[in-house]
Amino acid sequence: MDTWRLIPFSRHDAFENMAIDEAVLRCHSADRIPTLRFYGWERESVSLGYFQDVERELNCSLCRRQHIDIVRRPTGGKAVLHGSDLTYAVVASASQPPFSPRVLETYRVISECLIRGLEKAGIRADMVREGRSVHAGEGDSCCFAVPVQYELCVGEKKICGSAQVRVRDAFLQHGSIPLTFDGLRSRMIMGLQGGEHGGVPDALTRSVTSLQEQLEDRASVERLCEHLAGGFEEYMKVRLILADLDRDEEIMKEELLRKKYSQLQWNMKGLMVM
Amino acid sequence: MSAFPDDLLYSREHTWIRVDGNIATIGITDYGQDKLGEVLSIKISTPDSSVEQDEPFGMIESEKAVVELISPISGDVINVNEDLIDDVGIVNSDPYDTGWMIIVEMSDISELDNLLDSYEYADYVEEDEEVD
Numbered sequence: 001m002d003t004w005r006l007i008p009f010s011r012h013d014a015f016e017n018m019a020i021d022e023a024v025l026r027c028h029s030a031d032r033i034p035t036l037r038f039y040g041w042e043r044e045s046v047s048l049g050y051f052q053d054v055e056r057e058l059n060c061s062l063c064r065r066q067h068i069d070i071v072r073r074p075t076g077g078k079a080v081l082h083g084s085d086l087t088y089a090v091v092a093s094a095s096q097p098p099f100s101p102r103v104l105e106t107y108r109v110i111s112e113c114l115i116r117g118l119e120k121a122g123i124r125a126d127m128v129r130e131g132r133s134v135h136a137g138e139g140d141s142c143c144f145a146v147p148v149q150y151e152l153c154v155g156e157k158k159i160c161g162s163a164q165v166r167v168r169d170a171f172l173q174h175g176s177i178p179l180t181f182d183g184l185r186s187r188m189i190m191g192l193q194g195g196e197h198g199g200v201p202d203a204l205t206r207s208v209t210s211l212q213e214q215l216e217d218r219a220s221v222e223r224l225c226e227h228l229a230g231g232f233e234e235y236m237k238v239r240l241i242l243a244d245l246d247r248d249e250e251i252m253k254e255e256l257l258r259k260k261y262s263q264l265q266w267n268m269k270g271l272m273v274m
Numbered sequence: 275m276s277a278f279p280d281d282l283l284y285s286r287e288h289t290w291i292r293v294d295g296n297i298a299t300i301g302i303t304d305y306g307q308d309k310l311g312e313v314l315s316i317k318i319s320t321p322d323s324s325v326e327q328d329e330p331f332g333m334i335e336s337e338k339a340v341v342e343l344i345s346p347i348s349g350d351v352i353n354v355n356e357d358l359i360d361d362v363g364i365v366n367s368d369p370y371d372t373g374w375m376i377i378v379e380m381s382d383i384s385e386l387d388n389l390l391d392s393y394e395y396a397d398y399v400e401e402d403e404e405v406d
Contacts, residue, residue: 051333076339076340101309103309103338103341162338164338165342166340166341166342
């Protein structure tokens with residue numbers, strides 16, 4: 001049976017979380033086994049997609065006043081509010097079956113793993129077969145507003161938002177699974193108009209669900225990680241072995257943190273000096 | 275089957291290069307754009323910057339992924355396709371003509387020996403498709 005590495009669950013600030021994900025990606029090569037990671041966020045943070053315009057798509061003054069960290073991801077997609085979510089990350093080679101050179105096919109494979117993991121946790125999730133265009137207008141700065149093909153929903157509500165980056169044959173896909181979801185707060189932070197009217201939840205709140213909403217008994221984050229990890233083992237038919245970053249990855253992480261993710265010019269403008 | 279014009283050279287990172295003396299025009303192949311899906315955004319090297327063979331010259335976003343663009347050649351960037359700012363979709367619709375990305379004055383023409391002709395690239399694509 002093939003093996004994957006499972007990095008033990010940990011919580012870091014937004015900048016270190018992204019530095020770890022990208023370090024694992026940059027150090028990945030065809031002779032390394034795939035990596036699975038689950039992590040949390042030390043404090044409330046917003047992560048933006050690589051190409052997003054921070055000033056236009058985020059309420060930056062609110063983030064500053066409330067000490068919400070802003071980090072630009074190495075991956076695409078839209079903004080995600082973190083702090084009340086569980087985040088997963090997968091790094092592997094796109095040419096290694098069952099992954100694919102085709103981006104959406106890789107999404108499908110990882111979604112299959114997550115579906116099985118969520119099922120172990122007691123949640124019946126399905127894949128979106130026909131996603132909405134990412135050109136959607138209302139709420140389009142927010143990841144959870146736009147369900148894309150092969151993303152996961154429970155009924156009509158999105159339960160996981162994911163994004164991917166590819167560097168040659170290696171890819172990093174990471175995603176957010178809300179433990180709880182505050183649609184009004186997400187809208188405020190994304191600078192979106194509108195909100196609850198007369199007790200009726202806004203469109204964003206109606207389109208997103210969370211583990212708290214789906215589960216009667218609140219499971220620990222660690223238990224959830226076990227379930228999700230089990231989903232990967234089951235679908236991919238692999239054995240997960242616990243291991244932290246190796247020395248090369250640690251060095252790469254520190255460099256990325258110092259030169260990229262701690263820098264305003266990267267997080268706010270997407271400009272790099274490395 | 276994707277098109278592989280035989281007046282071009284190709285890289286394993288799915289970029290094409292049209293050579294005219296020591297000037298190279300670069301873009302991504304039809305197969306490359308098909309793998310990506312609908313292109314949404316692009317960021318590429320600016321004029322007066324330099325690129326290196328097998329190193330990134332930009333990033334491209336499609337549907338749900340950001341992908342590094344890898345240069346097939348080394349040299350100085352002398353022009354970029356500004357039409358991509360207004361209509362990045364030409365990367366999908368016309369990858370070999372109006373969808374070109376950068377023009378480079380090559381610094382080492384021998385690097386062309388590392389690239390593939392249209393037949394070799396077609397074989398490479400066939401292997402890649404078998405992974406799918």
